[in-house]
Structures are given as structure tokens and as C-alpha cells.
Amino acid sequence: MINYKPTALAALFSGFKNQLVKINAANGEILWDATFRGTIEKKLISREALVNLDIKGNKVFLWLDGLQCFNLDNGQKVWEVEYENDMSKSSGILGNRSKKGIYGTLADPSLPKTRCIS
Numbered sequence: 001m002i003n004y005k006p007t008a009l010a011a012l013f014s015g016f017k018n019q020l021v022k023i024n025a026a027n028g029e030i031l032w033d034a035t036f037r038g039t040i041e042k043k044l045i046s047r048e049a050l051v052n053l054d055i056k057g058n059k060v061f062l063w064l065d066g067l068q069c070f071n072l073d074n075g076q077k078v079w080e081v082e083y084e085n086d087m088s089k090s091s092g093i094l095g096n097r098s099k100k101g102i103y104g105t106l107a108d109p110s111l112p113k114t115r116c117i118s
Contacts, residue, residue: 002053002062004040020053020060020070032075038064 003019018038022031041050052063055072062068066082 002051004051020062020075022072022075034070034075034077036062036064036068036070036077037080038066038068040064 001021001023003021005018018036018040019033020036021033023029024031042048043050050064054061054063058072059078060070060072062070066080068080069078070076071078
């Protein structure tokens with residue numbers, strides 16, 4: 001499960017931290033929680049969150065302004081890499097500024113096989 005404040009400003013004033021949480025669905029027990037870095041952006045028009053979680057083998061991959069890898073068993077961060085995963089474009093004519101986002105245009109990196117060196 002991913003837990004985050006919807007706006008960076010609200011997160012700053014609340015002291016809230018971004019968390020990944022593994023929960024036992026049968027009884028609600030929290031098995032581990034981990035803090036992740038970054039701010040979850042939203043698409044300009046649909047306001048859809050630009051974040052994704054994938055599980056491969058015993059690793060959890062968080063796609064958020066790059067890629068972060070966590071151990072599924074204990075929540076420890078294994079590695080991370082930052083990269084721009086969309087194209088943003090700003091234009092201005094005589095002080096009239098507009099911002100556009102072009103999402104899904106850059107290729108995702110290949111996920112490693114399930115054997116990550118940790």
C-alpha cells in the first residue's frame with residue numbers, strides 16, 4: 001500500500017511522510033513500513049497520480065520520478081535511480097504562461113531479473 005499527502009504544501013505543514021506499507025490483509029497487522037523519497041505529481045488535466053508499484057520476485061519497485069527498489073520481506077530500500085519519466089513544456093508569450101505535460105513518451109528502463117544485489 002502507498003500512503004502520501006495529496007499536495008506537497010499540505011505534507012510540509014503536517015509533518016506527514018510518504019510511506020510504503022505491507023499489511024497482512026487477513027488481520028490488518030502492519031508487517032513493515034518504509035519511507036520513500038519524492039513528491040507524487042498529478043497529470044495536468046485528469047489529476048491522475050503519476051506513481052506505480054510493481055512486485056517482481058521479492059522486490060517492490062516504486063515508479064516515481066525514477067525508480068526505487070525495496071525488499072518485499074522487510075521493506076528496506078535496496079537501490080534507487082532518478083530520471084525524468086515525462087516531458088514537460090512551458091511556453092510564454094508576453095507574460096502569458098502555459099504548462100503542458102506529455103506523459104508516457106519516454107521508455108521505461110528494463111526491470112532487472114528477480115536477482116537484485118542487495
